[in-house]
Structures are given as C-alpha cells and as structure tokens.
Amino acid sequence: MKEEKFAAMVERLERLAVAQPGGYRVRVVLLAMLGNAYLATMVGLVLCGLLVSIVSITRLHFVGAKLTLIMGYLLWRVIKAMRVSVPEPQGIPLDRRRSPELFAMLDGLRSELKAPAFHEVLLTDEFNAAVVQRPRLGALGLWQNSLLIGLPLLKMLTPDQLRAVLAHEMGHLSRGDGRMSNWIYRQRVRWGQLLSELEKDDGRGNWLFKPFLNWYAPYLNAYAFPLARANEYAADATAARLTSPRLMAQALSALPVRGGYLSQEFWPQIHREADDTVEPRCRPYRQMSGANVVGQEEVERWLSVALQEETGLGDTHPCLRERLEALGEEADWQPPKEGETAERLLGEALPGLMDRLDDDWRRRISDGWREHYQTTSRNRARQVELERQLADTGTLEERDMVDLAFLRERTAKDEEGALALWRRLADASVDEPYFSYMLAMRLxxxxxxxxxxxxxxxADLVSHHPDWILRAAEALRDHCWTEGREDEAHEWHRQWSERAELEALAERERETVLLADSFAPHGLSDERVTALREFFSCVEELGEAWLAAKEVRYLPERPSLVLAVSVRGWWQRKRRGDELVAGILQRNVPLPAGTLVVSLEGGFSWVRRRFRKIPDTCLIKR
Structure with missing residues (x-):
C-alpha cells in the first residue's frame, strides 16, 4: 500500500473511530478474524490435500509421493507462519526482596488496574520503560509478561513521575480495551511476519497466501492504526487518573529533555574520552546524575523541538503536543532534586546493579573504544604531517586539503581552522559544487x-546544479524553519519535493528493461571499454556481455546503461543467470554508477537481439 493511500485511510478511519467508536472496533475485530478464517481455510484445504495425496500413493506411486511431499511442505509453511515470534527481552532480573519499594509500587498499580502480574521485572541500560508479552506456547498463547525499566529512566525521574510512566505501561495490560488492542497488535505482527517470510523465500506455495497477504497485511495495519493510537491516549488517561494529569505531563516533558541531554551531551562526553585513553576507565551508570545538570536554554530548546513535532504514520504514539492537549496540561519541566530520584526505589540492590551495567557496557564497547583510540592517534599523526606540509609549501593537493579540513574539524575540534580550508577549496574550485556545499553548511x-x-x-546550487537540489533545498528548508521563516521553508520544501518526485520517477524508469524501451550506443570511451573487456575476461562463468544505453524520459542527461550477461556453457538456466548477475554486482566492476545488470537467460533473452542491431555493444562473447 502506497504511503499516500495509507495516510488517507488512517485519516478516514480516525474520523470514523471518533464518530462511531463501537462500530469501528467491531470492524477491526471482524477484519482481524477474516485473516484467521482465511488461514484456517488454507490449513483445511492443504490438510485435505495432504490426506488425499497420502491415499493416492498406493495408485500413483511416485507422483503421489511427490504430491505428498509438496502438500506436507505447504502445511509446514502455514503452521510455521502461525507462530508469533517475539525475541526474549534482555535485562537484569530484579529481586523483590532487595528492591521492596519498587515492587510495592508495582503491586499497588496492578491492584488498582486489575492487571495481570509480571512474570519478571528486568533492569535495562535504556532510557525507557516497556511491557513485553511473549507467547510461551506459540499460537496457543499462554503469554509471559515482562516489565523492562531502564536505569537511566530511574535516575532522571522522581518516584511520582516514574509511577505515572509505569501506570501508562501497565495500562496496556489492564482489563478492557487494552487486552483487545494487544490481541489486534499480535494479529498485525503475525501477518506482517508471514508476509515477510514469503517475500524472503520465493518458493512453492506462495501463491496460496501472497495475493491475499499483499492486500490484507497493509490493510489490517492501516485499519488498526487508529485503535493503537487511541490505546496510547487511553494509557495516558489511566496514568493521569492513578497519579495526576500534572504528574503525567511532567513525566512526558522530561522525556525529550533528558533524552536530549543523554544523547547530545552525556554520552558524547563519555565517548570523547576514547580520544585519549586506550581502554574505557569511566563508569557511566555511576556517573549519570538525575540532578538538574541541564541549562535552561537547553531545556527550552529540546522542549520546543519536541512540541513542534507532528504525529506521523511511522509510529502509533501521538506527538508530545497532542498528548499534553489530551491531558489538558502544558509542558512542565520539574527535575528531581539531589537524592530524590527514582533510583532509590532499587534499595540495597542499586550499587551492584550500577556496577553490573557499567561492566557490561565496558565489555561491549572495549573493542570499538580501542579501535577509535588507534584511529584518533593515526589521524593526529596525519594532521601533524599535513600541517607541516602546508606550512612549508603554502599549499596541498586537493585531496590532502580535504583530509586536513576534516581532521581539523573532527580530530582537533578546530572549527575555525577547518572553515578556512573549506573556503579556500570553494574559492579555488568555483565549478565544484561539493566544496561550495560543504562551506555553506558550515556557514x-x-x-x-x-x-x-x-x-x-x-540557493546557487539549487539554481545551477540539478544533482545538488535535494541536499541544498533540504538544508535551506530546515534552516528557514528553525529561523521561523515558514513561507521560505515551504517554498524550499516545494522545490525539494518536485526534485524528489523527479528522482523517484527516474529511478523507477531505470529499474528494469521493457520491450517498449529504445536503446542506443553506450557512449563510453575506448579506455573504459578496454578496461571492461579485461575485467570480464577474468570472469570464467561469463559467456557473453552486451552494453547499451537505455533511452529514458526522466533526467535524460544522466546516462542509463544496461549490461546484459549470459552464463557460459550448456548448463544455462535462469538460476545460474541470476547467480552470475549477483556475482558481478558484488565485484568492483568499472561501470558508471546506476548501471542495470540483467541476465540473458529466461525473460530477458530478447535483449540480445535488440543489442545486436546497435554498433559496438558486444563486450565479450565466448
């Protein structure tokens, strides 16, 4: 389903869900049951076919045995698809005896919500909390409920704010709409997995499911989307009822601020230590502090960005602004005071848990840390060498100048020195758009x-260099938007959209060759053709190679070459042809970017006849 159609359907269904909530829910349930009915029908038909084929063995012998194997394979594929595979959640199991306050909070919430018990509570290293359900008996269910709580979340919220977050997560498991939404969610996962498996394996039996699934899986996803989003609002309302709307607003407001601090300040500062130490010495989860270490300017910036975000179709979670509006509250940044963070709920287990997460982090990162340190050391030595050459001669080769600009910027953190080099490169190569773009982005x-x-x-790149319109227009759009110049941002977005649509049309036009296509000489130089022939002469399984240019409607100034190859020897088959194409694509073929490689076996055999009529298209023929 195309994105535009998906968006229009979701918008229509959201209006229906508001106007007729009961009727909408009935439709979603019936649609989910339709998939199960189809699956049951297919299982019944395949099972009947299997029984018939088994009986036919006595009369048809080999044919009956082969039919039995085919029907058994189809039945196995169906049964395998019925399983909802959810990865086992990873984390450190928490002990009720060592963290009694946290479990007392969970018990209280579970009692108030009449929610099922958690089989395990796991501590993770993520700034998040989540509920995970896993089927212990596959299609038969028997769900195992796991609660995942990140230590960074515990360090960044007050106990009351954490209670609001946990109430939201547990609200998804409470009796009523939450359970129905979870069932619908599992149906979406099952059908999505089945469609994914069928697309991976182009084997026998796909015709039983693929036509139906190509329609059904996206349709069910779109139809259930408003329900999933409504479930998020319901969970927010549940959390607000059990705590207060103000506490829920505080917790929601803390997420973008704390998330911005961790991703843009805390972790980058930790990772910068790899510039100077060969092994990690820091202990980030002990160093992580929930005290207000974020300046007011950063708080306002991160909150402003989060409040400007719009709800998209990539996630069922509504945006922050809409969630706050539903609660009737405004953003409220209330960080915990020193010693009053929710991590104290872990009790006597806290020190050991921090040490364990720190040790796990150091083990995971040690190889990458050491590699970064070695790379930084080499870069610093390279920068010293280039700086000396520049001081001695007053100039560098263009490639060395680019290297030095990046080294000043990334290794030495010398933005001014790097900017001077980018300006020098841009002024020396006025016809090279890359240097102008790099300089503009830094200005x-x-x-x-x-x-x-x-x-x-x-703007000059947009006007005079078509291949740079996407990058330049996108940069101008985003810059104007952050500056509050919305009209200009919309105009740059229009130009970006038009070019993006043109690029998409050109890409689709170049994805394959059709009988209606026209072809012309490839136009490569004699040197390029000689290099190709030398390359193909080393490919033993290659029998023929033909190269021509496809005449295209979109972006005709950009060459569109087609390389047609065939397998050498009598064992020419479609699979061998496909393997040859894949093997050529994996090698460093000296062809222009975007060249389409097709196999002359099977459906593209007509290409040979067309290319023979064009001069100099045959590169090799054995």
Missing amino acids: LDRSDEETAEGEKRL
Whole structure:
C-alpha cells in the first residue's frame, strides 16, 4: 500500500473511530478474524490435500509421493507462519526482596488496574520503560509478561513521575480495551511476519497466501492504526487518573529533555574520552546524575523541538503536543532534586546493579573504544604531517586539503581552522559544487553575514546544479524553519519535493528493461571499454556481455546503461543467470554508477537481439 493511500485511510478511519467508536472496533475485530478464517481455510484445504495425496500413493506411486511431499511442505509453511515470534527481552532480573519499594509500587498499580502480574521485572541500560508479552506456547498463547525499566529512566525521574510512566505501561495490560488492542497488535505482527517470510523465500506455495497477504497485511495495519493510537491516549488517561494529569505531563516533558541531554551531551562526553585513553576507565551508570545538570536554554530548546513535532504514520504514539492537549496540561519541566530520584526505589540492590551495567557496557564497547583510540592517534599523526606540509609549501593537493579540513574539524575540534580550508577549496574550485556545499553548511547558524553567504551558496546550487537540489533545498528548508521563516521553508520544501518526485520517477524508469524501451550506443570511451573487456575476461562463468544505453524520459542527461550477461556453457538456466548477475554486482566492476545488470537467460533473452542491431555493444562473447 502506497504511503499516500495509507495516510488517507488512517485519516478516514480516525474520523470514523471518533464518530462511531463501537462500530469501528467491531470492524477491526471482524477484519482481524477474516485473516484467521482465511488461514484456517488454507490449513483445511492443504490438510485435505495432504490426506488425499497420502491415499493416492498406493495408485500413483511416485507422483503421489511427490504430491505428498509438496502438500506436507505447504502445511509446514502455514503452521510455521502461525507462530508469533517475539525475541526474549534482555535485562537484569530484579529481586523483590532487595528492591521492596519498587515492587510495592508495582503491586499497588496492578491492584488498582486489575492487571495481570509480571512474570519478571528486568533492569535495562535504556532510557525507557516497556511491557513485553511473549507467547510461551506459540499460537496457543499462554503469554509471559515482562516489565523492562531502564536505569537511566530511574535516575532522571522522581518516584511520582516514574509511577505515572509505569501506570501508562501497565495500562496496556489492564482489563478492557487494552487486552483487545494487544490481541489486534499480535494479529498485525503475525501477518506482517508471514508476509515477510514469503517475500524472503520465493518458493512453492506462495501463491496460496501472497495475493491475499499483499492486500490484507497493509490493510489490517492501516485499519488498526487508529485503535493503537487511541490505546496510547487511553494509557495516558489511566496514568493521569492513578497519579495526576500534572504528574503525567511532567513525566512526558522530561522525556525529550533528558533524552536530549543523554544523547547530545552525556554520552558524547563519555565517548570523547576514547580520544585519549586506550581502554574505557569511566563508569557511566555511576556517573549519570538525575540532578538538574541541564541549562535552561537547553531545556527550552529540546522542549520546543519536541512540541513542534507532528504525529506521523511511522509510529502509533501521538506527538508530545497532542498528548499534553489530551491531558489538558502544558509542558512542565520539574527535575528531581539531589537524592530524590527514582533510583532509590532499587534499595540495597542499586550499587551492584550500577556496577553490573557499567561492566557490561565496558565489555561491549572495549573493542570499538580501542579501535577509535588507534584511529584518533593515526589521524593526529596525519594532521601533524599535513600541517607541516602546508606550512612549508603554502599549499596541498586537493585531496590532502580535504583530509586536513576534516581532521581539523573532527580530530582537533578546530572549527575555525577547518572553515578556512573549506573556503579556500570553494574559492579555488568555483565549478565544484561539493566544496561550495560543504562551506555553506558550515556557514549556517554563525554570524548574520556568514549565514547569508551560506544561504546564497545553497540557493546557487539549487539554481545551477540539478544533482545538488535535494541536499541544498533540504538544508535551506530546515534552516528557514528553525529561523521561523515558514513561507521560505515551504517554498524550499516545494522545490525539494518536485526534485524528489523527479528522482523517484527516474529511478523507477531505470529499474528494469521493457520491450517498449529504445536503446542506443553506450557512449563510453575506448579506455573504459578496454578496461571492461579485461575485467570480464577474468570472469570464467561469463559467456557473453552486451552494453547499451537505455533511452529514458526522466533526467535524460544522466546516462542509463544496461549490461546484459549470459552464463557460459550448456548448463544455462535462469538460476545460474541470476547467480552470475549477483556475482558481478558484488565485484568492483568499472561501470558508471546506476548501471542495470540483467541476465540473458529466461525473460530477458530478447535483449540480445535488440543489442545486436546497435554498433559496438558486444563486450565479450565466448
């Protein structure tokens, strides 16, 4: 299902869910049951076919045995697809005896919500909390409920704010709508997995399911989307009822601020230590503090970004602004005071848990840490060498100049020195759009004069270099939007959209060759053709190689070459042809980017006849 159709269907169904909530839910349940009915019908038919084939062995012998194997294989594929495979959640099991306050909070919430008990509570290293359900008996159910709580979340919230977050998560398991939504969710997962498995394996039996699934799986996903989103609002309302709307708003407001701090300040600072130490010495989960270490300017920036986000179709969670509006509250940043974070709920187990997470982190990161340190050491030595050459000669080769610009920027953190080199490169190569783009991106968000220069350079790229429209227009759109210049941002987005649509049309046109296509000489130089012939002469399984240009409607200034190959020897088969194409694509073939490689076996045999009529298309023929 195309994104536009999916979006239109979700919008229509959301209106239906508001106007007729009961009727909408009945439709979703009936649609989910339709899939199960289809699956049961297919199982019944295949099972009947299997029984008939078994009986036919006595009369048809080999044919009956072969038919039995085929029907058995189909039955196995159906039964395998009925399983809902959920990975086992990973984390450190928490002990009720060592963390009694946390489990007392969970028991209280479970009692108030009449929710099922958790079989395990796991501590993770993520800034998140989640409920995971896994079927212990496959299609027969018997669900195991796991609660995952991240230590960073415990360190960043007050106990009351954490209680609101946990009430939201447990609300998904409470009796009533939550259980129905979970059942619908499991149906979506099952059908999505079956469609994925069928697309991976182009084997026999796919015709039983693929036509139905190509329609049904996306349709069910779209139909159940408003229900899943409504379930998030319901969980928020449940949390607000058990705590308060203000506490829920505080918890929601803390998520983008704390998430921004961890991803943009805390972890980058930890990882910067790899520049100077060969082994990690820090203990991040002990160093992580829930005290207010975030400046007011950063708080306002991260909250502003989160509040400007719109609810998209990539996630069933509504955006922060809509969740706060549903609660009737505004964003409220209330960080915990020193010593009042929710981590104290872990009790006497806290020190050992922090040490265990720190040890696990150091084991996971040690190889990458050591590699980063070695790379940084090499880069610093390389920068010293290039700086000395620049000081001695006053200039560098273009490639060395680019290397030095990146080294100043990334290794030495010398933004001004790097900017000077990018300007020098851009001024020396006025016809090279790459240097102008790199300079422009670094001029944005500096002084007014430099920002204006950056905008002008990007606008010139849009006007004079079509291949750079997407990147330059996107940068201008985002920059104008952050500056509050919405009309300009919309105009740049229009230009970006038009070019993106043109690029998509050109890509689809170049994805395959059709009988209606016209072809012309490839136009490569004699040197390129000689290099190709030398390359193909080393490919033993290659029998023929033909190269021509496909005449295209979209972006005709961008060459569209087609390389047609065939397998050498009498054992020419479609599979061998496909293997040859895959093998050629995996090698460093000296062909222009975007060249389409097809096999002359099977459906593309007509290409040989067409290419023979064009001069100089045959590269090799054995």
